[in-house]
Amino acid sequence: MASSSNDNYDESLDEEINDIFQLELDNSLYSYGDPQQARKPRKKRVHIERHREEGHIQLWNDYFAENPTFPPNLFRRRFRMNKPLFMRVVDRLSAEIQFFQQRRDATGRYGFSALQKCTAAIRMLAYGLAVDEYLRIGATTSLKCMEHFVEGIIDCFGDEYLRKPNAEDLQQLLVIGEIRGFPGMMGSIDCTLNDLNILDRSPVFDDILKGRAPKVNYTVNGNDYHLGYYLTDGIYPKWATFIQSISLPQTEKASLFATHQEACRKDVERAFGVLQARFAIVKNPALSWDKVKIGNIMRACLILHNMIVEDERDGYTLYDTTEFEQAESAGSSRVDFTYSTDLPSNIVDMMATRSRIRDPNMHQQLKKDLVEHIWAKYSRN
Known part of the structure; x- marks a missing residue:
């Protein structure tokens, strides 16, 4: 019984010491160089669950399924090119650029597909803005997709389509x-x-x-x-x-x-x-x-x-x-x-x-x- 009481006392003492140490460490980090500076609360990053899997399914059914919702002329208008050419670009980037290869995250959940990333990039080039509601991709990620997309286009197709006339x-x-x-x-x-x-x-x-x-x-x-x-x-x-x-x-x-x-x-x-x-x-x-x-x-x-x-x-x-x-x-x-x-x-x-x-x-x-x-x-x- 005495041993159990001593163990509880030691645990509470350790917790108190850890709390004091953490408080002093936080105060030192926030007020370093200015003792009068008030402690600033940390802002938590807002997480929005966009259900990216549903975004991929909807994109596939609308434009890339065997019987898509939208006909080829609307695909040409919204993607600025015909579907076979767009798929050629997607396949080439997926094969040679690691960013466009779909992978699992730490929880085992698949990330955005190559179709979602390339569509987000081409929509930014075509319209000048991100479309996160439809593709379920946030504006920051869309911007990242566009930057990797243009670099990949230059690396994969630049030698052929941006060469000097022979x-x-x-x-x-x-x-x-x-x-x-x-x-x-x-x-x-x-x-x-x-x-x-x-x-x-x-x-x-x-x-x-x-x-x-x-x-x-x-x-x-x-x-x-x-x-x-x-x-x-x-x-x-x-x-x-x-x-x-x-x-x-x-x-x-x-x-x-x-x-x-x-x-x-x-x-x-x-x-x-x-x-x-x-x-x-x-x-x-x-x-x-x-x-x-x-x-x-x-x-x-x-x-x-x-x-x-x-x-x-x-x-x-x-x-x-x-x-x-x-x-x-x-x-x-x-x-x-x-x-x-x-x-x-x-x-x-x-x-x-x-x-x-x-x-x-x-x-x-x-x-x-x-x-x-x-x-x-x-x-x-």
């Missing part, structure tokens, strides 16, 4: 440019910020300077040229690689040239408009992310855009294949496939090439020849 791609661009009345045109170029400092830092001409770019040959108005060019607006300098419109045309030739140049150059603005319409996150303010995350979002949206264009290209191609083949055989724009791009570069060659790119006299001559070419091609109509 010689075969460049030949197709030249043929399309000649069909539209501009031999030697490689496309249109523009920047969301019209700042020449961006041009100075741009790597667009690095391959040309270092001799790694394919060589282009074409003829305009009877004169031979060996350097491709881009259509631009008036903010860009008068280089041999830039062809601007004529702001105040005084003659019929100049007016016709300005009309065709501006019509072709609208492609790049339309492309960016389509990108903004497809992914609302591109046009929304990006105040909560750093430059690296913003850059990843832009690259991922461009990759997804190129994947969607490749998947749906047959449905809205602008060119008749027979017209393309005729222009390729009869046009003057050619890529010199015999030109070696593996030769070592030196500073002398780089400076000479830089001078050619920025030659204002060549710019004026090329623009004059293009005005005559456009007039000869379209004035009869």
Whole structure:
């Protein structure tokens, strides 16, 4: 009996000592460096049981079941792509990115599925906000899904869909440019910020300077040229690689040239408009992310855009294949496939090439020849 009383006394003494020690420790942690600081109560994290399993089942039944609730056209509208392409993305990310692999937590409960994570990410890119009520994913987790999603898109698909044009791609661009009345045109170029400092830092001409770019040959108005060019607006300098419109045309030739140049150059603005319409996150303010995350979002949206264009290209191609083949055989724009791009570069060659790119006299001559070419091609109509 005495032994039992002693044991109870020892236990109560130990509990009292532990309480005193814990109280002193808490006071020391909360008021360290300021004895007068009042003790602050800890805020408990609010937990919301969202029943993520039900979210996966509903998502599957609505869009991915054998007989889904919503038809393919609504899937295309809400996911910005067709279902086979989206499943290709999900399968690739699930196989190569650990974050998208479904695992059990410490309690043995399955986490969010790859479909839920990828859907949450694509909805954030498409709408610019998280949708937690439907997918049962909180806003913080949705943001995390989106960040891993864009990194995974870049890692898995960037080399294929964000690569530089090769010689075969460049030949197709030249043929399309000649069909539209501009031999030697490689496309249109523009920047969301019209700042020449961006041009100075741009790597667009690095391959040309270092001799790694394919060589282009074409003829305009009877004169031979060996350097491709881009259509631009008036903010860009008068280089041999830039062809601007004529702001105040005084003659019929100049007016016709300005009309065709501006019509072709609208492609790049339309492309960016389509990108903004497809992914609302591109046009929304990006105040909560750093430059690296913003850059990843832009690259991922461009990759997804190129994947969607490749998947749906047959449905809205602008060119008749027979017209393309005729222009390729009869046009003057050619890529010199015999030109070696593996030769070592030196500073002398780089400076000479830089001078050619920025030659204002060549710019004026090329623009004059293009005005005559456009007039000869379209004035009869």
